[in-house]
Amino acid sequence: MTFYEYFVLFAGMGLVTYIPRWLPLLFLAHRRLPQWLIDWLSLIPVAILSSLLAPILFTTAEPRIFSPGKPELLVAIPTFLFAVKTKSLGGTVVVGMLLYWLAGLFL
Amino acid sequence: MKIQTDHKVLAPSLAKNSRIFQLRQGLIAGWPICLGYIPIGMAFGVLAQQAGFPAWAVGMMSILVFAGSAQFICVAMVSSGASALTIILTTLVVNLRHALMSSALAIHLQGVNRWFLSLFSYGITDESFSVNMARFRETDWSRWSGLTVNQSANIVWILSTISGCLIGQFIPRGAFGIDYALTAMFLCLLVYQLHGPIYILTAILAGCISILWYLFLPGESYIVGASMLAATLGYLIRRWRKKP
Numbered sequence: 001m002t003f004y005e006y007f008v009l010f011a012g013m014g015l016v017t018y019i020p021r022w023l024p025l026l027f028l029a030h031r032r033l034p035q036w037l038i039d040w041l042s043l044i045p046v047a048i049l050s051s052l053l054a055p056i057l058f059t060t061a062e063p064r065i066f067s068p069g070k071p072e073l074l075v076a077i078p079t080f081l082f083a084v085k086t087k088s089l090g091g092t093v094v095v096g097m098l099l100y101w102l103a104g105l106f107l
Numbered sequence: 108m109k110i111q112t113d114h115k116v117l118a119p120s121l122a123k124n125s126r127i128f129q130l131r132q133g134l135i136a137g138w139p140i141c142l143g144y145i146p147i148g149m150a151f152g153v154l155a156q157q158a159g160f161p162a163w164a165v166g167m168m169s170i171l172v173f174a175g176s177a178q179f180i181c182v183a184m185v186s187s188g189a190s191a192l193t194i195i196l197t198t199l200v201v202n203l204r205h206a207l208m209s210s211a212l213a214i215h216l217q218g219v220n221r222w223f224l225s226l227f228s229y230g231i232t233d234e235s236f237s238v239n240m241a242r243f244r245e246t247d248w249s250r251w252s253g254l255t256v257n258q259s260a261n262i263v264w265i266l267s268t269i270s271g272c273l274i275g276q277f278i279p280r281g282a283f284g285i286d287y288a289l290t291a292m293f294l295c296l297l298v299y300q301l302h303g304p305i306y307i308l309t310a311i312l313a314g315c316i317s318i319l320w321y322l323f324l325p326g327e328s329y330i331v332g333a334s335m336l337a338a339t340l341g342y343l344i345r346r347w348r349k350k351p
Contacts, residue, residue, distance in 0.1 A: 001164075001185075005191070006164045006167065006168075007167070008191060009181075009191045009194060009195070010164075010167055010168045010171040010172060011171060012191065012192075012195040012198075013168075013171070013172045013174075013177065013181065013194065013195055013198040014171035014172045014173075016195055016196075016198050016199035016202065017172050017173070017174045017177060017198060017199075017202045017205070018228070018229060020199075020202055020203050020204075020205045020206035020209065021202075021205045021206070021208075021209050021228040021229065021231040022209070022224075022225060022228040022229075023206070023209070024206050024207075024209040024210040024213060025209040025210070025212060025213050025216065025224050025227070025228045025231075026221060026224050026225070026228070027213075028209075028210055028213030028214075029213045029216045029217055029218065029219055029224055030217075030218065032217075033213065033214055036342075037210075038214055039342055039345070039346075040338055040339065040342045041207070041210055041211040041214065041338075042211070043305070043306065043309045043337075043338040043341045043342055044207045044208070044210075044211055044334060044335075044338050045208065045211065045236065045237060045240060045300045046297065046300035046301065046306045046309050046310045046313070047309050047310070047312075047313040047333070047334035047335075047337040047338040047341070048204050048207065048208070048233070048313075048330065048334040049233065049237075049293055049296050049297040049300060049310075050297060050309075050310040050311070050313035050314045050317065050334075050337070051313045051314070051316070051317035051329065051330050051333040051334040051337070052176070052204075052233075052293055052317075052330055053290070053293050053294065053297060053314065054313070054314035054315070054317045054318045054321075055317055055318055055321040055329065056290055056293075057290075058314075058318050059318060059321060059322060064321060064322050065322070066318065066322060072287070072290060075287065076290070076294060079291050079294050080294050080297075080298065083294055083295040083297075083298040084298050087295075087298065087299070088139060088295070089139035089140060089142065089143040089234070089292065089295045089296070090138075090139050090141075090142025090143045090145075092143075092291050092292070092294060092295035093142075093143040093146050093147065093288055093291045093292050093295070094146065095291070096284070096287050096288070096290065096291025096292075096294065097146060097283060097284035097285065097287050097288055097291060098283075098284060099284070099287075100284035100286070100287035100291075101282070101283050101284030101287075102284075104281065104284070
């Protein structure tokens, strides 16, 4: 790929990444939000993270099949417990990577 | 006269609402993200290098896009020969979730000027959002501390991805569990969000819906679809439980 091709691709990706981050904040920060919306939005973060994670842990990508017992899931259990215990983001990443690496070597 | 000027210089840096204090608070809250971004950013750089991306392209991408999961997906799609338009549309779908985060942050940034909001929104990621929201909820978190969290994470991300790309050729594929960096980070961020029973229930619902959605519908709509549906169910259950 040329410089120009990379730039067009990344500028396009950047634009569609920035707009969803920018518009809601710009408009909602100058309006009084109704209580129901605040209550609903408070559940959004946990829902997003769980929606991102569940298919990684419980399914395979190509083809899309339900498969519990993948190394991703087995490693997730101690990694999750480590996160609950320590609340350390950096530590969790390092422990998760290490366990996944070991799982790949031994399983 | 001399003492007075000294006093003037010292006082603002110690005051709780001074910029320096807020900056330091931001760095204290943000350093775990930065620490987490180093392995993830380097993992991304290594994968990008192995897919044929030069270091300058990785740097340009991290500056213009700054969205880890979308960047990982982009590398995978470029190597499988997808068109630029397909990659951009996938990025849009994957990153639509940030619109929900941006809306949630608006509660804590009421009436703030538009220049600040425009700068702040550039740095809204899963990680900075989770950390900032927790602080906004529990403390009198300053928006400047929040911006510090966003931008320090941004700088570390850019540098880590470039360095990963530069050392990529020396790293064997799959070494050190680099493929798991992003998953581990999501796991810890999920833990941050489990404030009580209704949050745990919403997480379980979201996970189940997401798996079903992912298995039966093609594309990447499962993230936004499952999270909005699960949050709505969680909201309704909480309302129903509160009524006698």
